[in-house]
Amino acid sequence: MIIVSAGLFKDCGSSIVGAGLGDTLAYHHTYKINQVSFSSSIPSSSYCRATLSITMEEAKQTFDVDKAAVLVKELRKAFTSGKTKSYEWRMSQLESISKMIDEKEKEIIEALHKDLSKPELEAFVSEISMTKSSCKLALKELKHWMMPKKVETSMATYPSSAEIVSEPLGVVLVISTWNFPFLLSLDPVIGAIAAGNAVVLKPSEIAPATSSLLSRLLVEYADESAIRVVEGAVVETSALLEQKWDKIFFTGGARVGHIVMTAAAKHLTPVTLELGGKCPVLVDSNVDLQVTARRIVAGKWACNNGQACIGVDYIITTKDFATKLIGALRSVLEECFGKDPMESKDRSRIVNSFHFMRLVNLLDEDKVSDKIVVGGQRDRSQLQIAPTILLDVPEDSLIMQEEIFGPLLPIMTVEKLEDAFDMINRKPKALAAYLFSDDEQIKRKFVQNVSAGGIAINDTILQLAVPTLPFGGVGESGMGSYHGKFSFDAFSHNKAVLYRSFAGESPTRYPPYTPGKQKQMKALISGDVFNIMLALLGWFKN
């Protein structure tokens, strides 16, 4: 979903080289960015490079492995004290976060604007209200979620009973990302708190304003002994990843996902990885064109300008329908963003110049640049690219191989709609797959044949907002899921508890295995296996 860049210092001068987390784990510099401004950049596709000029000052304190160890120790102490387990503590923390969202709404919107030029309303709808609704749901349902679940014991109810008890995992780490820096930080934290864990949040340094806001606000509103924010980039993240956690919840790119999981393996720490992928949209020719075009625009450009893990990545439609669809998209785009989309304030900008150049590179590739049918304008100083539609780019081009994560939308055409299934299945499994169609048979085939984290039919993004559905990927798009009760489960261990009495004892269960017992066994073997089990365990009723 994201590529971690920027935030690593090549030398101690005034320029930094942002590089991938994996390539730079060896750096141990100790500075803090105060202000970042973007200048020239030299991107290359496989290595993430961007040169940024910055002003910085030596930080007073370094967050290194030792500091991380101390932090985890403190939180573990808080967890062991048992206070985070109590219903009251969880409720009070969630209430406080809910209050924080109410009271600091303006600051949150400002930070999101600083980081991404996110339109106020988009910030409100997709980050603030989503986070708030998560919080509210948890507050409302917590008692219910925490209740042990009675289950039937399959082998006769007498003389045993069983239940599944949700218990917190312990001290957990949440590493979040820059595209929805508020929502994707707090949503998992809410789940972790609801489940009764102590939690450390590491927001993304690529959205520095939101990162620092979260750090300030959580100190103010949350119980500092069990809920912490660690700001920083690769050095800090590596220091955190060296520690033993009881769960790591990571949102970001597959490449860093590997690093996180490898670090987790050392301590046998379970992980949830929320990654991304190329989410396809399949458009049938029998659709309501206007509604379809609008919903695609909503899932692409009105959703953080395409920088979303479940955003529309590419469209597949039939050859003859493509022109119509392009026409409809063009007119909806104009409705939404005006005649000159570069002037519109209703789209987020590209997050930084590294990603800007990455996207420009996708566009400028041979055999791709001449396929632009809508848009294509770019403005480096504003970090803005116009909504751009491309028709029939080569399947082996970079733009069709990598997650786009920006305002570029390739449309691929096929002879028959069914051919699209192959095209989709040739690629790694995506976080979401979308279909617009009125044909029940195609819908059924789509659900059956396309594997993805989630599917929405005749809409985009919607599945994210339904708390009764798990949100998470499969294969390359991630592992584990969250949202609603699933968030609680992601941070809980389902402990099996079985109660037995001292009654119902059968000698068949114990050695010596005498001929008499063998006879009894034989008689039983001729009957139901179930009864044999009961007899062996001493639960057989004569």
Add this chain to the structure above:
Amino acid sequence: MDKFMIDLETDLEVMRECCRSGKTKEASWRRSQLKGLQTFLKENEVEILRALREDLGKHYVEAFRDEVGLIKKSLNLALKDLQKWMSSREAKLPMIALLSHAELVPEPLGLVLVISPWNFPLALSLEPLLGAIAAGNAVVLKPSEMAPACSSLLFNTLPNYLDNETIKVIEGGPAVGEQLLLKKWDKIFFTGSARVGRIVMSAAAKHLTPVTLELGGKCPAVLDSLSWSWDKEVAVNRIIGAKYGSCAGQACISVDYLLVEKAFSSAVVELMKVLIKKMYRDNPLESQSVGRIVNKHHFLRLKNLLTDKMVKDSIVYGGSMDEDSLFIEPTILVDPPRDSTIMTEEIFGPLLPIITLDKIEDSIDFINARPKPLAIYAFTKNEAFRRRMVSQTSSGAVVFNDAIIQYAADTIPFGGIGESGIGNYHGKFSFDTFSHYKAVVRRSFLTDFWFRFPPWNNYKLELFETAYNYDYFGMLLVILGLKRSRRRFDVR
């Protein structure tokens, strides 16, 4: 090995193609494979029981109880419930959702790898295998080379009953395991030690493969000072059965050590001696009822646990060993040093340290000071103590007044936490472990609201801000066109 890798890759490619073709997704395929497993068990029962005797000296009654019988039970359940498990589950839309519909559709993960251990070489191979099949996956099973008779039986005979294009058994040791781990799987299901578990998970990380790790740990049994002699006897019997009776203590959920109150300990030891004698007679070596240590390596490992003088001196019962037959007598130790290896590492054999405590309630701290075990067994009638045991300790499972039997219960998840593992299975949980629950939302083209789309303006913002004080989620639904709002008319 190169040729092995080339052949393997060819095989795996065929298997992946079968997954893509949708063959393994069919209910009929799953059903026929599960039935194949049933037939395998039915037609080869004698061979299986013989192989288990050869590898581990298991008495056939024990082998049936712990392995063949359990798998038969699981197969019956899977066949009975398959239809139910496979059907999609409707998800409630929380509020008035107009013309929308949401459901959870289970789908197979694809090509999965099952690595099984030697202590229950049949049950711990087939239990995950049947879960993977029920969920519609293609499976490679690698049984443990340390139970060679069972491994070879699975390798040579099992394929006769299954679809060989999609289900493969691969024999081999660590070298083969390493090669297998280099491949890209859609899931790895591993049962074994924490050490190898780490290797498996690191390998899985390279391909972002989810893992289920079924590990072990030192499972404590807590024995409260029961007053009734019947209760005492039943409890001690169950502890003995869970320690010595299942593969001679070589089980991930067998009792590792026992916690009792000081004042109660001598009575417990005396009772144990009597009951052990009753089960295994005067000469347990001659008795067919106690399993053998799997191999010389483990025999020596167990022998070494007792070499420390302080440990040796703590033996109050048993302690005899026969290296030729890999037999270790059921052995009881009282209060060996707490920092001795026998109290810091998983014992995995028929040695039972009894640790005495001042108060039985101290057992909670004792347990919490150690890595989280796969199971905690508590024999007590004290309701308050039970509640504390559940809420103040952490483990894969808690079982009251019995041990080991949680393995046979299908309605509770079987799996560890922390050092004792990741993920769980058994019953429906096995199906879930090998499935991805795909969220599916359907909408019509009918409801759509203008304010969902840019250009953003104050008008639209106002709409949200007026709704702000009410219900965020309802608002979100309003925005997405899922809920009618009165406000819609106000704004217009």
